[in-house]
Amino acid sequence: MKPSSVVFFCVISAILLLRPPTGAESVTCDPSLLNPCAAAFLFSSRPSSLCCSRIKSQVPCYCQYLNDPSLSGYISGGKKVAAACGVSLPSC
Template sequence: MKPSSVVFFCMISALLLLRTPTAVESVTCDPTLLNPCAAAFLFSTRPSSLCCSRIKSQVPCYCQYLNDPSLSGYISGGKKVAAACGVSLPSC
C-alpha cells in the first residue's frame, strides 16, 4: 500500500469515528398530557409552569390535534395559552 493511501484511509476513518450521530427525538402525541392546561384553555386563566412545559413538549403534535374534530375546539384556543408560555406554534 502506498503511504498516501494509508494517510488517506486513516483520515477518513478518523472523520467517521468523530462524527456524532444525529439524535431523533420522538414525541408521543397524547392530548391527555395537556390536562394541566384545561383551565387555561377553557377559562383563559394564566397557564401554570407544568402547563407550559407540556405545551412545549407537545408542539410537534399541534397540527394533528387541530385537525382532530374532537380536540380542535380546545386546541384552537391554545394559541393564547402557548403565547403566554412563550411557545411558538407551527402554521398548519
C-alpha cells in the first residue's frame, strides 16, 4: 500500500469517527413548546399544524412528561391530540 493511500485512509477514518451520528439530534424537553396545543389539549379542538409539528418534536420527551406530576394530568388529552396528528407515542 502506498504511503499516500495510508494517509488518505487515516484522514477519512478520522473524519467519520469524529462527526456526530446522523439522526442524533438533541431534543430540548420543554413543555412550554406545546403551548400551541393548549386549546386542543383542554377543549378537544382540532390541533393546528403548528401543534402537530411541536408534538412530533417532543415525542422523545413523552415519558419524562408522563412522570412529571404537574404535567401528567394533561397526558390523556395529549394522547388524543397526538393521535389526531398521526403521531405515535412511545410506551413508557
